[in-house]
Amino acid sequence: MKPTIYDVAQAAGVSIATVSKVINATGRISDKTRKHVHSVMEQLKYQPSMVASALTGKSTYTIGLTLPDLANPFFAEIARSVEDRGHEHGFSVFICSTDNDPDKEVKYLSLLMQKRVDGMISATRIQNDHFLKKLIQQNIPIALITGEMPTLAVDTVMVDDYLGGFQAGNHLVELGHRQIAILVEDMDNMSNRERIRGCKQALGNAGLQVEEHLIATGGFTVETGQKAMLQLLQLEDRPSAVFACNDLLAIGAIRAAREAGMQLPNDLSVVGFDNTILATLIDPPLTTIAQPIQEIGRRAVDLLVQEIKGEKVLKQRVVLLPELVLRNSSVSYKEQ
Amino acid sequence: MKPTIYDVAQAAGVSIATVSKVINATGRISDKTRKHVHSVMEQLKYQPSMVASALTGKSTYTIGLTLPDLANPFFAEIARSVEDRGHEHGFSVFICSTDNDPDKEVKYLSLLMQKRVDGMISATRIQNDHFLKKLIQQNIPIALITGEMPTLAVDTVMVDDYLGGFQAGNHLVELGHRQIAILVEDMDNMSNRERIRGCKQALGNAGLQVEEHLIATGGFTVETGQKAMLQLLQLEDRPSAVFACNDLLAIGAIRAAREAGMQLPNDLSVVGFDNTILATLIDPPLTTIAQPIQEIGRRAVDLLVQEIKGEKVLKQRVVLLPELVLRNSSVSYKEQ
DNA sequence: GTGAAAGCGCTAACAC
DNA sequence: GTGTTAGCGCTTTCAC
Numbered sequence: 001m002k003p004t005i006y007d008v009a010q011a012a013g014v015s016i017a018t019v020s021k022v023i024n025a026t027g028r029i030s031d032k033t034r035k036h037v038h039s040v041m042e043q044l045k046y047q048p049s050m051v052a053s054a055l056t057g058k059s060t061y062t063i064g065l066t067l068p069d070l071a072n073p074f075f076a077e078i079a080r081s082v083e084d085r086g087h088e089h090g091f092s093v094f095i096c097s098t099d100n101d102p103d104k105e106v107k108y109l110s111l112l113m114q115k116r117v118d119g120m121i122s123a124t125r126i127q128n129d130h131f132l133k134k135l136i137q138q139n140i141p142i143a144l145i146t147g148e149m150p151t152l153a154v155d156t157v158m159v160d161d162y163l164g165g166f167q168a169g170n171h172l173v174e175l176g177h178r179q180i181a182i183l184v185e186d187m188d189n190m191s192n193r194e195r196i197r198g199c200k201q202a203l204g205n206a207g208l209q210v211e212e213h214l215i216a217t218g219g220f221t222v223e224t225g226q227k228a229m230l231q232l233l234q235l236e237d238r239p240s241a242v243f244a245c246n247d248l249l250a251i252g253a254i255r256a257a258r259e260a261g262m263q264l265p266n267d268l269s270v271v272g273f274d275n276t277i278l279a280t281l282i283d284p285p286l287t288t289i290a291q292p293i294q295e296i297g298r299r300a301v302d303l304l305v306q307e308i309k310g311e312k313v314l315k316q317r318v319v320l321l322p323e324l325v326l327r328n329s330s331v332s333y334k335e336q
Numbered sequence: 337m338k339p340t341i342y343d344v345a346q347a348a349g350v351s352i353a354t355v356s357k358v359i360n361a362t363g364r365i366s367d368k369t370r371k372h373v374h375s376v377m378e379q380l381k382y383q384p385s386m387v388a389s390a391l392t393g394k395s396t397y398t399i400g401l402t403l404p405d406l407a408n409p410f411f412a413e414i415a416r417s418v419e420d421r422g423h424e425h426g427f428s429v430f431i432c433s434t435d436n437d438p439d440k441e442v443k444y445l446s447l448l449m450q451k452r453v454d455g456m457i458s459a460t461r462i463q464n465d466h467f468l469k470k471l472i473q474q475n476i477p478i479a480l481i482t483g484e485m486p487t488l489a490v491d492t493v494m495v496d497d498y499l500g501g502f503q504a505g506n507h508l509v510e511l512g513h514r515q516i517a518i519l520v521e522d523m524d525n526m527s528n529r530e531r532i533r534g535c536k537q538a539l540g541n542a543g544l545q546v547e548e549h550l551i552a553t554g555g556f557t558v559e560t561g562q563k564a565m566l567q568l569l570q571l572e573d574r575p576s577a578v579f580a581c582n583d584l585l586a587i588g589a590i591r592a593a594r595e596a597g598m599q600l601p602n603d604l605s606v607v608g609f610d611n612t613i614l615a616t617l618i619d620p621p622l623t624t625i626a627q628p629i630q631e632i633g634r635r636a637v638d639l640l641v642q643e644i645k646g647e648k649v650l651k652q653r654v655v656l657l658p659e660l661v662l663r664n665s666s667v668s669y670k671e672q
Numbered sequence: 673g674t675g676a677a678a679g680c681g682c683t684a685a686c687a688c
Numbered sequence: 689g690t691g692t693t694a695g696c697g698c699t700t701t702c703a704c
Contacts (some may be wrong), residue, residue, distance in 0.1 A: 001483065004697055005697060005698060006697080006698090014674075014675085015675040015676075016675085016697090016698080016699095017674070017675055017676080017677095017699085017700080018673085018674060018675075020699060020700085021673095021674085021687060021699095022700065023698095024699080025699090026504035026699090027673080027674085027700095028673055028674090029673065030673060030674090033673080033674085047446065047449050047450050048450060048697085048698080049385050049391075049450065049452055049696095049697055049698070050450045050451050050452065050698095051390045051391050051451070051452050051696095051697080051698090052391055052680090052696075052697035052698040053697080053698050054387045054680090054697070054698090054701090055385075055387050055388055055391050055681065055682085055696085055697080055698070055699095056679080056680050056697085056698050056699045056700080057699075057700090058698090058699075059680095060387060062451075069416065070406075070412055070415055070416040070419060071412050071415075071416040071613075072412075072615070073407075073409055073412065073414045076406055076407050076408075076409065076415075077407045079406055079407075079412075079431070080406040080407040080433060083406060083431060083432070083433060084433070087432075087444075092430045092432075092447065092448075092451060093430070093431070094428045094429070094430060095415070095419060095429070095431055096423075096428075097416055097419055097420070109422075110383065111428065113382050113383045114384060114386045115386050115387070115398075115428060116385055116386065116387050120621075138381075162410060170357070222616075222617065237466065251617055253682080268340060277407075277409070278614075278617060280558075281558065281587055281614060281617060282617055282619070283618070284620070332678050332690085336457035336675065340680090340681055340682085341681060341682060342681080350690075350691085351690065351691045351692075352681090352691090352692095353683085353684085353690070353692075353693095354689085354690055354691075356682065356683060356684085357683095357689095357690085359682095360683085362683090362684090363689080363690085364689055364690090365686095365689065365690080366689060366690090369689080369690085384681085385680095385681055385682070386681080386682095386684090387681080388680075388681035388682040388683090388696090389681080389682050389683070390682090390696090391680090391681080391682070391683095391696045391697065391698085392682050392683045392684080392696055393683075393684090393695095393696060394682090394683075447673085467675095475678095496690080601680080602699055673704105674703100674704085675702100675703085675704085676697100676701105676702090676703080676704100677701095677702095678699105678700090678702105679698100679699090679700090679701105680696100680697105680698085680699090681696105681698085682694105682696100683691090683692090683694105683695090683696090684693100684694090684695095685692105685693100685694090685695105686689105686692085686693090686694105687691080687692075687693100688689100688690085688691080688692095
């Protein structure tokens, strides 16, 4: 069996209280016994049980992170930054991929509660997430990433989707495009709607109208983007540029264009969103709206940890600003 | 405060033992009280504490997963499959990115021990990992992924690297290539060495010699692959094909070739390894040696869980077979 | 400075 | 069928 605090105490000839104190560096202990106890712990390869100490009222030093899909590069990068910042604060993280399935979401959230995580970060976007709402109302430390719940007081770290959409639209307009399509993940998704609103605004400022039939719905995969784009390319008034609400969709658009025999970027300009590693890998390298992924994870953890430690009462919504990253997938409009 | 089993017992007018029994569906309880207790639990929004139950001797239903970098698509896909299979068995997973840094590795492994995980899966490759060895010798349930420790009896799930290398080399030979370069992550990495050995064997079978100076070292990033390949392309006897030990390196090779003004795939055939999502996204789509990523994660979890549950004494090494996936990055050799 | 003892929330005999 | 009780390994008063 693993040695317990009793074994250490006995071997060191002191009480468990003393051992506990040297483990946690609390109370007053003489230098001599401290060193002695330490050496005994090493000899016994003693590892204090965090589960026992958690039971005693201290926190578990664990947070939960729910996201749609860990295998998706965007969320993998988010997860990595949450994991890193979490560890810097001494917290381990449970990661749960929900596939945006409400049932899984509920299952995982309650699992996390049973594991007594000190808090959670949710990057999942589920329409009308009752369970999450309930948790928030129960005052469980929670931080939202990548989307807000406007009617709830909850810590949130997000990017300004409206601005991002505007930047994308404006960029394409400045390049001279007039027939601009949009690829959305999902119209129920508020952050996507904001991106579109921003994009429309940019077009509007230039006196352009957005054709509703040029807005197509894909999802969070290349295939759906490809399929949606292919349909747009069948149109009479084929767009000369497209703004995709995430990099995966943008890659799908590029594929579709190639499949339709077009030359990129000349026949179709593409702007993505997220600036995942994929944007740099794809050919042509993708012009995209960069989300500060590292910073999002980091800030969310910081907010959460503050709340867990009770250092902060004020909830806040942190809005980070996206940036247009120019690469080669977008070029000036040329009359065909 | 969160309700405890006592609160439920009191509210239901039964003893905590009874409540415990209905929670775990053990012992004999009348239908009536079972339903009653259940309803009380719901009313109180009672969530049994897994930390308390873990302390009582049962397991934590938690496993640890260490890997080099969660943001790397290959490992993200591994992590997702481990997570999924873990949850199917009722286990949550702590993910730790070590960056292959021995210090982080030690820190995370001992953290996981303190959190009393029931077992761990390690996808980290650290030369001479003393700490991990010690854990294995202490009989902590552990499964290795993506690389073996030949001198230790430990559950392992891996791909046949030698065969994979052979398939890659053989494919290029069959395409008529004679001047074949290799891009390695790291020569200390045994699985890489096996891939190279396999590749050499394929060339040897065709009466070809492998030029040692055509073997270049990169790492686990596109940039290193690009840089290494660029140097190979400066050579007098410039290779007409390259086998890269992972997809990232392969993408780097493609980049380098483009940078050198070459046409792909005609001027340079590229074969990767892993078959991550990247292989399908890149242009030209990458011919690569596919690892059954899903299956690796799944099998590792299954082995680990069996060991945790004590259902199995025999340790085993599962060797999965890789497959050549043909895409467009490799073509027949044409005299320049 | 150090130790005795009372919990933390639960499980698992064992009684009844 | 249901309840009593002794831990699980630790933290934390509160004495000494």
